[in-house]
Amino acid sequence: DTEVTQTPKHLVMGMTNKKSLKCEQHMGHRAMYWYKQKAKKPPELMFVYSYEKLSINESVPSRFSPECPNSSLLNLHLHALQPEDSALYLCASSQDNLAGAQSYNEQFFGPGTRLTVL
Amino acid sequence: QQQVKQSPQSLIVQKGGISIINCAYENTAFDYFPWYQQFPGKGPALLIAIRPDVSEKKEGRFTISFNKSAKQFSLHIMDSQPGDSATYFCAARRDNAGNMLTFGGGTRLMVKP
Numbered sequence: 001d002t003e004v005t006q007t008p009k010h011l012v013m014g015m016t017n018k019k020s021l022k023c024e025q026h027m028g029h030r031a032m033y034w035y036k037q038k039a040k041k042p043p044e045l046m047f048v049y050s051y052e053k054l055s056i057n058e059s060v061p062s063r064f065s066p067e068c069p070n071s072s073l074l075n076l077h078l079h080a081l082q083p084e085d086s087a088l089y090l091c092a093s094s095q096d097n098l099a100g101a102q103s104y105n106e107q108f109f110g111p112g113t114r115l116t117v118l
Numbered sequence: 119q120q121q122v123k124q125s126p127q128s129l130i131v132q133k134g135g136i137s138i139i140n141c142a143y144e145n146t147a148f149d150y151f152p153w154y155q156q157f158p159g160k161g162p163a164l165l166i167a168i169r170p171d172v173s174e175k176k177e178g179r180f181t182i183s184f185n186k187s188a189k190q191f192s193l194h195i196m197d198s199q200p201g202d203s204a205t206y207f208c209a210a211r212r213d214n215a216g217n218m219l220t221f222g223g224g225t226r227l228m229v230k231p
Contacts, residue, residue, distance in 0.1 A: 004161070031217060042207050042221035043162065055216060090161050097217035104150045104169075105217045109161030 004110035006091050012116045015081060021113045023074040023091030031097035032074040033107065034066060035090040043090055043109075049074060050097050081117045088112040121145050122210050124222030131229050137195040139225045141208035144189065148220075149213035153182065153193050156205045156224075165193075165206075198229045 004025045013019050023032065030051050035043035048056035049068040063085075065077040074091055092107040124141045131137045141151075152167035168175045168182040168191065175182045181194040195202055208222040 040224070040226075042224050045218060048216060048218070050216065056218065092161070094217055104152055104167040104211070106152070106164050106167070107217070107219065109154075109163065111159070111161050 004091055004093055004108050006089075006110040006113050008113060009111070010114045010116075012118065013078065013081065014118050015083075017081075018077070018079045020078065021076040021089055021091075021115075023076075023093075023110055024072055025093040025108070025110075026072055027093065027095075027108070028071075029093035029095055029108075030071060031094045031105075032068060033092040033094075034074070034076055035092065035109075037088040037090055037112070039087075047076075048097060055097070078115075081115075083117050086115055086117045088114050121220045122208060122222040124208050124225060126225060127223065128226045129228070131198045131227065133198065133200060133229055133231050135198050135229075137198045137202065137227055137229070138192060139206055139208070139227070140190065140192045141222050142188075142190045143210050143220075145210070145212070145220075146189075147212050148210035150211040151182070151184065151191050152209050152211070152219070153180075154207045154209060154221075156207065162207060195227075198227075200229045200231050203227055203229050 007022045032049045034046040037043045046060045047066045052068045067075040090112045091110045094105045094107045122143045153165045154162035155165045156162040166177045179196045184191045206225045209219040
């Protein structure tokens with residue numbers, strides 16, 4: 001199973017709502033990533049979890065709150081978002097994210113959640 | 119600051135032709151250079167990746183050419199097919215930054231039948 005699943009596929013929310021995005025993988029990967037992708041742009045890294053601990057936060061506003069309940073699950077909690085936060089939110093996983101690996105540690109991406117903030 | 123520059127932004131190729139996408143980088147700390155393919159409504163998927171000590175890598179119709187001294191690399195798609203129509207991203211991984219990728223700006227490829 002080389003699949004990363006994300007739910008929901010689409011989400012529309014108001015600026016006062018609280019919602020969560022969910023990501024799951026069963027490949028035994030110990031690194032998981034959240035990316036934001038705007039239309040016609042490359043993915044932008046938001047957060048990295050390594051062995052269930054937050055290792056990288058790319059200066060993301062606090063209205064985005066990640067959570068890694070276990071090694072297979074990654075959540076992104078959303079609160080008080082702005083219309084400019086509308087984007088495709090991608091989750092990815094890799095075997096790990098340790099430096100110095102002799103081969104490319106492939107990041108497997110999920111299909112994303114299309115988020116619209118009204 | 120864009121550390122990986124990708125060109126062209128868009129490309130139209132006839133079926134059977136060769137599609138060529140170029141990328142250039144500045145940071146010599148990059149140690150892997152993967153290419154990702156993304157179809158509309160889907161997440162990116164790895165196509166092929168190369169290390170900087172290899173000048174060329176081929177997998178089927180896809181070839182990466184790498185010029186370390188020029189800090190440039192390119193993707194060649196031979197015998198391009200309409201099913202190859204997608205957005206392609208080159209990327210670079212920093213060897214001391216926990217598998218983090220820096221993406222190029224992307225190239226939207228359309229292969230005409």
